[in-house]
Amino acid sequence: MEVGKSSGVRPLVAADVDAAFALSTAAGWNQTSQDWERVLEIAPEGCFGIDDGGLAATTTLMCHGAALAWVGMVLTRADCQRRGYARALVAAALELADRRGIPCVKLDATDQGRPLYASLGFEDEQPIERWRREATPSTGAMPPVLLDEALDREAFGADRTTFLRTLALGVARPGRIAYYLGPFVSRDPQKAESTIRAIVEGDQGPWFWDLLPEHPHAARIAAGLGFQPVRRLVRMVRGRQNQRNDNLIYAIGGFEAG
Numbered sequence: 001m002e003v004g005k006s007s008g009v010r011p012l013v014a015a016d017v018d019a020a021f022a023l024s025t026a027a028g029w030n031q032t033s034q035d036w037e038r039v040l041e042i043a044p045e046g047c048f049g050i051d052d053g054g055l056a057a058t059t060t061l062m063c064h065g066a067a068l069a070w071v072g073m074v075l076t077r078a079d080c081q082r083r084g085y086a087r088a089l090v091a092a093a094l095e096l097a098d099r100r101g102i103p104c105v106k107l108d109a110t111d112q113g114r115p116l117y118a119s120l121g122f123e124d125e126q127p128i129e130r131w132r133r134e135a136t137p138s139t140g141a142m143p144p145v146l147l148d149e150a151l152d153r154e155a156f157g158a159d160r161t162t163f164l165r166t167l168a169l170g171v172a173r174p175g176r177i178a179y180y181l182g183p184f185v186s187r188d189p190q191k192a193e194s195t196i197r198a199i200v201e202g203d204q205g206p207w208f209w210d211l212l213p214e215h216p217h218a219a220r221i222a223a224g225l226g227f228q229p230v231r232r233l234v235r236m237v238r239g240r241q242n243q244r245n246d247n248l249i250y251a252i253g254g255f256e257a258g
Contacts, residue, residue: 007091010051013040017036026078035254038166039060041166042062052077059074059086065159071094072107074086087120105237108255128212128252129232131228131229133225145172182210
């Protein structure tokens with residue numbers, strides 16, 4: 001499918017940020033307009049939309065090197081659902097990944113979106129959970145934590161240096177609803193726990209933390225810091241599985257980036 005030919009799919013541009021942010025806000029998502037700007041900056045050719053009385057639907061594809069691409073921001077305005085827009089947009093994203101020869105594409109699926117992704121060749125990989133910590137008194141001194149790019153490549157199984165370098169605050173960033181923790185990788189559970197504690201206690205929150213529940217320590221640390229699970233998704237994969245080390249991943253980078 002050539003973008004814009006018969007499906008109505010077109011590239012998103014900077015002028016679409018406000019409308020895209022309105023879509024994610026209406027869906028109850030935590031993304032800010034800065035998150036949309038970040039995706040457009042990193043992957044301008046991978047951001048797609050469909051118009052129907054204004055911007056009606058979106059999908060993004062963020063390529064992490066040549067090994068892995070991530071589908072995200074799959075949104076359809078409530079009055080435009082069941083018109084095939086999400087299918088057309090995700091198909092456009094997958095065709096871009098195929099043209100670039102990227103062997104593995106992943107996404108984090110809600111129960112609502114999972115049947116669509118399965119019909120497009122995605123298979124379940126593992127569960128993923130969002131945990132929340134309510135606002136609490138803070139120390140008022142969130143420490144800057146530099147991201148270990150080499151360790152992230154080992155953990156994630158792809159080079160997402162471009163994405164990591166857009167995160168001005170490292171492993172924490174503001175969201176529309178709650179502060180967001182991630183990405184964060186570590187070899188040392190004790191160091192991971194002390195670092196995460198210092199981060200979340202440095203801002204009153206509330207906080208969101210997206211983690212892999214099968215990780216041997218992440219959920220335990222989250223519970224000990226007062227987080228509780230509030231949402232469950234399924235990570236899905238299309239194509240050849242990438243080499244990664246999930247035991248190093250304490251917090252993902254976001255549903256739009258992996």
